Amino acid sequence: MQGTNTTDIESGFKVSVESWMSGMMNGMENCAQNGTASSNSSQSGHIEESKTNLIVNYLPQNMTQEEIRSLFSSIGELESCKLIRDKVTGQSLGYGFVNYVRQDDAERAINQLNGLRLQNKTIKVSYARPSSEAIKGANLYVSGLPKSMTQQDLESMFRAYGSIITSRILCDNITGLSKGVGFIRFDQRIEAERAIQKLNGTIPEGAAEPITVKFANNPSNNNKAVPPLAAYLSPLTRRYGGPIHHPAGRFRYIPLSPLTRHSLVFPQVKTIDSLPEETTGANVATDIKSKLVYSPSTGENLLGNSLLPGSALNGSGWCIFVYNLAPETEENILWQLFGPFGAVQNVKVIRDLQTNKCKGFGFVTMTNYDEAVVAIQSLNGYTLGNRVLQVSFKTNKHKS
DNA sequence: CGACGGGACGC
DNA sequence: CGACGGGACGC
Numbered sequence: 001m002q003g004t005n006t007t008d009i010e011s012g013f014k015v016s017v018e019s020w021m022s023g024m025m026n027g028m029e030n031c032a033q034n035g036t037a038s039s040n041s042s043q044s045g046h047i048e049e050s051k052t053n054l055i056v057n058y059l060p061q062n063m064t065q066e067e068i069r070s071l072f073s074s075i076g077e078l079e080s081c082k083l084i085r086d087k088v089t090g091q092s093l094g095y096g097f098v099n100y101v102r103q104d105d106a107e108r109a110i111n112q113l114n115g116l117r118l119q120n121k122t123i124k125v126s127y128a129r130p131s132s133e134a135i136k137g138a139n140l141y142v143s144g145l146p147k148s149m150t151q152q153d154l155e156s157m158f159r160a161y162g163s164i165i166t167s168r169i170l171c172d173n174i175t176g177l178s179k180g181v182g183f184i185r186f187d188q189r190i191e192a193e194r195a196i197q198k199l200n201g202t203i204p205e206g207a208a209e210p211i212t213v214k215f216a217n218n219p220s221n222n223n224k225a226v227p228p229l230a231a232y233l234s235p236l237t238r239r240y241g242g243p244i245h246h247p248a249g250r251f252r253y254i255p256l257s258p259l260t261r262h263s264l265v266f267p268q269v270k271t272i273d274s275l276p277e278e279t280t281g282a283n284v285a286t287d288i289k290s291k292l293v294y295s296p297s298t299g300e301n302l303l304g305n306s307l308l309p310g311s312a313l314n315g316s317g318w319c320i321f322v323y324n325l326a327p328e329t330e331e332n333i334l335w336q337l338f339g340p341f342g343a344v345q346n347v348k349v350i351r352d353l354q355t356n357k358c359k360g361f362g363f364v365t366m367t368n369y370d371e372a373v374v375a376i377q378s379l380n381g382y383t384l385g386n387r388v389l390q391v392s393f394k395t396n397k398h399k400s
Numbered sequence: 401c402g403a404c405g406g407g408a409c410g411c
Numbered sequence: 412c413g414a415c416g417g418g419a420c421g422c
């Protein structure tokens with residue numbers, strides 16, 4: 001089982017881990033993800049802005065409020081935590097609010113968790129602004145853009161009309177070329193209105209055709225909200241909430257600790273069901289999983305499989321033992337390591353009560369067996385800092 | 401070399 | 412023509 005982390009899993013992609021902050025800054029090109037920095041505050045402010053309250057965007061579809069609480073509690077004490085859900089369907093809307101007790105914890109949460117990859121998402125963590133009508137509906141849809149126009153060009157064109165929160169140019173999934181359409185989200189709705197008045201129907205410098213600038217459709221009342229019948233019939237393929245459109249190489253950075261200088265195979269974003277067998281032992285996993293459906297409490301007896309000691313099955317999740325962590329290890333490291341592999345419910349660094357230093361090990365609870373297996377196979381033997389990690393399912397071992 | 405937590409569970 | 416990573420201010 002060791003050594004799999006140094007070879008490409010077919011469905012994965014291999015990346016050299018450098019400082020993830022610099023990767024974050026460098027990666028913003030033509031079709032990059034989000035435009036502007038996370039922590040810029042609005043200039044609106046007649047109301048004093050909270051320095052403890054954060055908005056978290058681009059959360060994985062299946063992430064629960066308690067998992068979000070677990071993640072952000074690893075930084076500091078929370079005052080509150082709320083995942084926003086659709087009122088009628090109960091589905092996560094992919095964003096939420098985390099309010100810290102202390103300002104410095106909120107700031108550290110932005111520094112440490114913004115850009116964290118969780119499953120198929122890269123979360124964004126930034127200060128929440130006071131809720132107001134003035135900031136709603138400030139997203140613009142722009143079409144007719146010259147194909148050569150980059151995200152930077154787009155921002156340059158709109159910058160004069162207000163403070164840009166995010167920007168994006170859509171690209172063809174296969175060719176990577178611009179589709180000539182994009183989005184600009186302003187801080188304030190008036191700014192967006194002003195941009196429409198000034199730019200709609202105008203011809204960009206050096207272009208031949210005029211662009212169209214209008215308010216983006218509101219995603220909550222779009223018409224593709226009715227999923228096809230198939231969506232109800234194959235829950236496993238819906239684990240990530242729907243089809244994924246991530247050509248390999250779309251991710252320009254990964255949020256691993258700057259501590260490490262090694263390379264690591266990250267799972268490509270796709271459902272486990274479609275992973276090639278030879279890379280994951282998915283056959284075994286599927287067999288086990290189907291048996292567990294009938295006999296969930298006796299996981300270990302079904303297998304004779306050393307991969308699966310009984311104590312690993314822990315309530316609703318699979319508990320993973322991580323050994324050889326450095327004394328200064330904190331929870332965010334475990335989130336960074338395991339988050340990309342699937343749904344993580346909880347992480348824990350075990351510390352000495354006197355020194356408060358890590359005792360060399362910790363635990364990670366993941367929801368899905370298949371994802372836990374891939375995480376273990378990928379991270380066992382991985383060099384973090386100057387330590388080779390040992391990663392396995394938790395056993396019942398206890399101190400003598 | 402070293403190695404598997406802990407708070408809490410409720411009727 | 413074109414709608415994103417579905418979902419950015421408390422659904």
